[in-house]
Amino acid sequence: MAKRLIPLFNRVLVEKIVPPSKTNAGILLPEQSSxxxxxxxxAVGPGFHGKDGKIVPVAVKEGDTVLLPEYGGTEVKLNEKEYxxxxxxxxxxTLND
Incomplete structure (x- = not known):
């Protein structure tokens, strides 16, 4: 049975994108410091309640590619994957292609 985490309030579940370490031809790429x-x-939560009691929705949606802070976030493991x-x-x- 696959577990699915549905975030609460204004929380967002993100899978980090790991840049490839080598090309399709097998050439190793150096790690870039930048x-x-x-x-x-x-997955995204429904949002949080504002001062007026209305729900303020989350600004991103499932499938968006987002820019993350260097530090922070809570690590969660589901089905042997890290989120x-x-x-x-x-x-x-958000990042656009």
């Missing part, structure tokens, strides 16, 4: 810390949104939980306001932005 690599982009990005991830793919797997990270972030608050919506911790995500720095």
């Amino acid at each position: 690599k982009l810390n990005s991830g793919k949104v797997v 990270y939980l972030y608050r919506d306001d911790d995500i720095l932005g």
Whole structure:
């Protein structure tokens, strides 16, 4: 049975994108010190209640590629895969292709 985590409030479940370490031809790529810390949104919570009692929705949606802070997030392991939980306001932005 596969587990599925549905975040609460304004939390976002992200799978980090790991840049390839070698090309299709097998050439090893050097690790870049300025690599982009990005991830793919797997699940989002419904949002949080504002001061007026209305729900403020999360700014990202499932499938978005997002820019993540260098530090932070809570590591979660599901079905032998690593994911990270972030608050919506911790995500720095979305990345477009």
